[in-house]
Amino acid sequence: MKKFFLTLIAAIMLCGIATTSNAQNEFYVGTFGLNFGFGCGTINHSENHWNNIFIPSFNFACDYSFLPNVINSNGSVSGGGYVSFGKGSRTDQGIKYSDVCWRVGTRGALHYTWVRNLDTYAGLAFGVKHQTYKVDVAGVDDSSETDFDSYGFGGARYKLSDSFSVFSEVATTHFAWFQLGISILLNN
Numbered sequence: 001m002k003k004f005f006l007t008l009i010a011a012i013m014l015c016g017i018a019t020t021s022n023a024q025n026e027f028y029v030g031t032f033g034l035n036f037g038f039g040c041g042t043i044n045h046s047e048n049h050w051n052n053i054f055i056p057s058f059n060f061a062c063d064y065s066f067l068p069n070v071i072n073s074n075g076s077v078s079g080g081g082y083v084s085f086g087k088g089s090r091t092d093q094g095i096k097y098s099d100v101c102w103r104v105g106t107r108g109a110l111h112y113t114w115v116r117n118l119d120t121y122a123g124l125a126f127g128v129k130h131q132t133y134k135v136d137v138a139g140v141d142d143s144s145e146t147d148f149d150s151y152g153f154g155g156a157r158y159k160l161s162d163s164f165s166v167f168s169e170v171a172t173t174h175f176a177w178f179q180l181g182i183s184i185l186l187n188n
Contacts, residue, residue, distance in 0.1 A: 027063075027078065027111040027113075027157075029066060029067070030187060031185055031186070031187050032065075032186040032187075033062065033063045033157070033165075033183050033185050033186075034062050034184045034186070035059070035060065035061040035062070035063070035169075035182075035183050036058075036059075036060055036182055036183075036184075037058075037059040037061075037167070037176075037181025037182075038057070038058060038179060039056070039057040039084070039176030039178060039179030040054065040057070040176065040177070040178055040179070041054075041055050041174050041175045041176045041177045041178070042054060042174050043055055043088070043099045043101065043131065043175075053089065053097060053098075053099050054088050054090070055086040055099065055175065055176075056086060056087075056088065057084050057086030057175060057176045057179075058085050059083075059084040059176055059181070060082065061082040061083075061107065062080040062081055062082075063079070064080055065078045065111065066079060070110065070112075074112055074114075075110060075112040077108065077109070078108065078109050078121075079107070079108045080106070080107055081104070081105065081106050081107065082103070082104070082107055082127065083102075084102065084104075084175065084176060085101070085102045086100075086175060087099070087101070095136060096135070096136040098134045098136075099131060099133055099134075100131070101130065102130050103128065103130070104127050104128055105127015105128060106125070106126055106127060107123055107124065107125035107126070107153070108124060109121040109122060109153075110122055118156060118157070118159075119156065119157040121156075121157070122153070122155075123153055123154075124150070124152055124153075125149070125150065125153060126148075127148075127149045128146060128149055129146070129149035130145070130146045131144060131145055131147075151171050151172045152172045154170055155167055155168055156168055157183050162185070162187065163184060164182070164183070164184060164185070165182065166180075166181070166182055166183070167181055167182070167183050168180050
């Protein structure tokens with residue numbers, strides 16, 4: 001019960017800060033954002049010995065804001081693409097399991113500014129993902145698979161200047177469920 005009241009008080013205070021900050025849309029129409037992030041995740045494969053392999057990944061995404069004045073002029077809609085690469089390995093009982101992944105696709109997001117200089121967003125991504133699995137055991141062949149890639153994501157980008165931001169993003173994918181990085185913003 002105590003946690004509930006603390007959460008409620010924090011939410012009310014956040015709403016108060018957001019309404020008194022005179023926030024304007026921080027990702028306005030014509031803005032082109034380039035995200036460079038370092039992510040962490042695990043692989044998702046049907047065989048048990050492949051699970052729990054930590055995959056650090058390098059992620060690149062671009063977003064272009066094209067629909068203005070969403071939700072009381074504090075929001076916008078963007079579209080863009082993403083490219084990611086990751087590689088990880090694990091040793092279990094003297095056997096090394098490794099995985100190399102890449103993915104490419106398109107994504108779209110709804111951006112909303114609650115507090116000045118803070119762009120919060122959520123969206124969906126669709127594309128293609130490829131994984132190559134290797135086992136260092138004689139007689140075991142490497143395998144690979146290419147599959148449809150779709151996931152939801154959400155994040156926040158804090159502007160340090162008009163053209164430079166830092167961001168954090170979470171996603172519903174095993175490949176990079178969390179990432180941190182920098183954004184370069186190009187405005188018209």
